[in-house]
Amino acid sequence: MKPIQKTFDSKIVFPFYINYQDKKEPDHELPTHFHDWYEIVFVYSGKGTFFINNAFYDMEASNLFILPGNIIHHAIPNKENPVTSTAVFFHPLLVQDDAIRNSAFSYLQLFDESTRLNQFRYTLDSVQQEETIKALSGIHQETSDQKNGYQQAIQLQLKMMLLFFNRSILHQQKVETTKQTIPVWLKEVLTYLEESFTTEVNLQTLADHGDISPAHLSRVFKQMTGLNISEYITKKRIIKAKDLLLKTKENVATIAEACGFESLPHFYRTFKKKVGCSPAQYRRMEKQVEE
Numbered sequence: 001m002k003p004i005q006k007t008f009d010s011k012i013v014f015p016f017y018i019n020y021q022d023k024k025e026p027d028h029e030l031p032t033h034f035h036d037w038y039e040i041v042f043v044y045s046g047k048g049t050f051f052i053n054n055a056f057y058d059m060e061a062s063n064l065f066i067l068p069g070n071i072i073h074h075a076i077p078n079k080e081n082p083v084t085s086t087a088v089f090f091h092p093l094l095v096q097d098d099a100i101r102n103s104a105f106s107y108l109q110l111f112d113e114s115t116r117l118n119q120f121r122y123t124l125d126s127v128q129q130e131e132t133i134k135a136l137s138g139i140h141q142e143t144s145d146q147k148n149g150y151q152q153a154i155q156l157q158l159k160m161m162l163l164f165f166n167r168s169i170l171h172q173q174k175v176e177t178t179k180q181t182i183p184v185w186l187k188e189v190l191t192y193l194e195e196s197f198t199t200e201v202n203l204q205t206l207a208d209h210g211d212i213s214p215a216h217l218s219r220v221f222k223q224m225t226g227l228n229i230s231e232y233i234t235k236k237r238i239i240k241a242k243d244l245l246l247k248t249k250e251n252v253a254t255i256a257e258a259c260g261f262e263s264l265p266h267f268y269r270t271f272k273k274k275v276g277c278s279p280a281q282y283r284r285m286e287k288q289v290e291e
Helices: 109-117 126-145 150-170 184-196 203-210 214-225 229-247 252-258 264-275 279-290
Strands: 016-023 038-045 047-052 055-060 063-067 073-077 084-090 121-123
Touching (some): 016 126, 016 150, 038 126, 047 063, 055 063, 063 109, 084 126, 109 150, 184 203, 184 229, 203 214, 229 252, 229 264, 229 279, 252 264, 264 279
Antiparallel strands (some): 038 063, 038 084, 047 055, 047 073, 063 121
16 A cells, blocks of 8 residues: 555644544554654554654553654554554644744754654653643543633643653653564665665665565565555655755755656656645745745
């Protein structure tokens, strides 16, 4: 199954969504996907596996997953003991304050640090779990009741929860190194892809890098990630292109080349198919949202 871009309405007035205490059944879980909004996942119970970026993580009670925007991920619940979790989605502009934007503090510090370290799972202690459960319950209650000022209440509670994470996790918890055991060759292939997806990469080159047959590589890669290799590379290139469109003033042709697309028409076709608009339209729409 091809990875998809989970989309949220770009014109929505209040860019926030919560999926509260949802039991993750394997047949109902989203395939490998990515989205512009930021995501927080807290696990109450159950077991599973989370594929994030280029790594596999075990999922179990007390785990907190921090997912920045535009990162490939896929939750794989255990059939016998499926995960129950809450997922919070929000546009980063929801927690940015114009009045103090120049401050060294950011509510998104933990997301930024997770990206820098390529570490997206944190195991919470009992106090952290209690505070997180309480915060998510409060946000869910406001979403359900929709009393006067509920959106402002949700925004405040989201900021307080992010502040709590930054204070209690960011500087106090060591980076977790325990990830799900996968074949060493697959880890090496994923690492190689992370470093070279903008160059010309073919199946035989990857197989040689992992010292395995192309057929075995294709089969296990698809089984473990939910993606075939060509789609994985395409999604990594699209995500990089989106980032460059927003963070640089480079023209579209230069960005297409930097991301590894063989031609400008190929880039246009692929970008529009995966994102739903042209590169220029995407850059323009996102700038309008920020304004």
